[in-house]
Amino acid sequence: MTLDDSSISKKIFYDSWQNNFFKFSVIFFIFICLLAFIYPEISEIKAEKMNIKSKFLPPIFFEGFSWTHILGTDQLGRDMLMRCLVGLRFSLIIGFASVFIMLLFGCLVGIISGFKSSWVDVIIMRITDAQLSIPMVILAISILGVSRPNLASIILVLALSGWPLYARVSRSMALIERDKEYVRGARILGANDFRIIFFLVVPIILPPIAFVSVLDIARMMIFEAILGFLGLGVQPPTPTFGNIIADARKYLINAWWIATMPGVFLVITLVTLNYIGSTLEKSKNKIFGEGI
C-alpha cells in the first residue's frame, strides 16, 4: 500500500458519504449525541429528581399521559426521557473510551508481536487464544463483581476483554507489511524498529482497523448495558440503560414503558451507529479488499 494515511481515511469516508442513508445516519447520530450531552444540563427536569405525585405516568398518546414527561415517568416519578438521555451519555462515553483503549493497546501489541516473531509473539498469541476461548462476560463479572464498579473500572474491563481480536488482526497485517519493500528500504537506510513501527507501519495499519472498530463501539454499548443489568455497571442513582431496565422488571405488568422505553432508545441509537459502521466497513472492503 503506497497511499499515505490521510488519503486512505479520506477515501473510505468519501466513498461512504455517497450513500444518502449514511449521511442521514451520521447527522442523526450527531444530533442524538448532542441531545444526550447538552439537553439534560439545560433542562429544568432533572434525571434524579423524584416526584411521587407524578409516578407511573405513561408515554405520550397513552391514557393519562402528561406533556411534561414525553416518555412517561418511572416508579419514583422520575422523567424517563431524562433518565434515558443520561444513560445514553454514559453508554456513549464508555463505548467510545473502551474501544479507543482496546484499539490502541491491541494494535500496538499485535504490531510488535508481528514484527518480533520470536517467543514474544508465541506468548502473546497464546494469551489471545486463551482469552478468546472464554466468554467476555465471565471475565468482566469476575473482576467487577466484587468492587463497587465506577466509570474507569468499567472502561478498563471492557477494553481488557476486547483487545485480543485487535491484536490478532493487526498482527496478521503487520506480518504482511514487514516483508514489503518500503520497510526493507527504511531498514537499509538505518531506521530502527521503533521508527519503522511508529512512523511507517502504524499509519498504514491503524486507519482501516479504526473504521471497522465503529461496530465495536455499538457492541461495547450493549455490553455496558448488560453489565448494568447485572448490577455491575455505573451504580444508581446515576441512571444507565442497564440499571433502569433491571429495576423496572418488577413493574413490567402495570408499567411496561419503564423497562421497554430505554431499550427502544438504545436500539435506535445502536442501529444508527451500526449502519454507519457497516457502511464504512463496506467502503473499506471496496478499497482495501477483504483483508481484515
Added chain:
Amino acid sequence: MHLAGQFVRRILQGVVVVLITTFLIFSILRIVPGDPVRLIVGGMAPDNLVEEIAQKMGLRDPIPVQFGRYLSQVVQGDLGNSYQRPKNGMMGQGGDFNANMDVEMAEVSDLILERLPYTLQLAGLALLISLIISFPLGISAGLKPKGFISKIAFFISSVFVSIPNFWLGIVLALFITIKLGLLPSIGYQNFAYTILPAIVLAVETCPFIIRTISVSFAEISQEYFIKSGKVRGLTRNGVIYRHTLRNASIPLLNLLGIQLSTLLGGVIVVEYIFDYPGLGQLTIYAVLQRDFPLIQGIAMVTSALYVGLNIAVDLITYSIDPRLES
C-alpha cells in the same frame, strides 16, 4: 502422515491454551479483592476465624503453589468441591458461620454435568432457529448483492445486532408470556420453556450467520468451477446445491468455532434473565458468590470445548476441501 502430525500439534497447542485460560482465571480470582471465606462463614464470623479457615483451605499460599495443587487434582480427574453448594441441593444461609462447614459440598464436575444438557438443548435450538432464518436470506443476498432481499438481509442484520439480548428477553416475556399467554418464560418445567430463550439467542447470532453465508456465496459464485457448471448444463439450483453449498459451509463452520465463546456469553445472560437452569445461570451465581472451584471448573470446561470444537472444525474443513490442508 502429514494430517496426523498436524493433529497432534493442534492438540498440544490446545492443551497449552486451556492451561493459560485456567491460570488467567485462577489468578484473576485471587488477585481481585473479595474473600470467598468471608462468604462461606458469613458476615458475623470473627476475623481470626476467617483467617484460620482460609489458611486451612490453602487460600493464603502463593498463587503458583495453589495453582500447582489445583492442577495435580485436575489431572486425577477431580475438579474440586463447590464452596457454596451442598450435595443435597439446599443452599446454605450465610449468616450462621459454622453451619456450612459440616455439610458435604457438591462436586464441581457433577454440578457442571447436571446443567450441561439444558444448555446444549438451548444452544442447539437457538442455532437451529438462526440457521432457518439465515440460510434463505444469506443465500439470496449472496447471489444477488444488489437485489431487494440483499437489502432486507442487511436491514435485519443491522437491527438484530443492535438489540441487547436482556432487553429482548424482557420484551418477549412481556408480550408473549404476559399479554398473549402463548409460551412460558421463567424457569424450566418442559421443552416449551426453552423456546423463548432460544429465540433471543437466535436473534443475537443471526447477523453473524447471514453475513458469513452471503459473503461466502458471493465469493464462491464468482469462482470458475461454479460458472462452468452452467456450461455443463446444470440448472442454477443444481449448481447451488451441488457445489456452492458445500464450499460455503467451510466459513460457516469456522464462524461457529470462533463465535462459540460469544454464543456462550449470550447463553449466560439469557439464562440469567429467564432463570433457565443451565450452565450460564450457574456461572453467574458462581461468580457473584466467589465460588472459586466452580468458576475455575466452568472456565476450564468452556475453554476445552472451544479448543476441541475448533480442532474438530478444522478436521471437517479438511475433509470438505482437501486443498486447505497445506
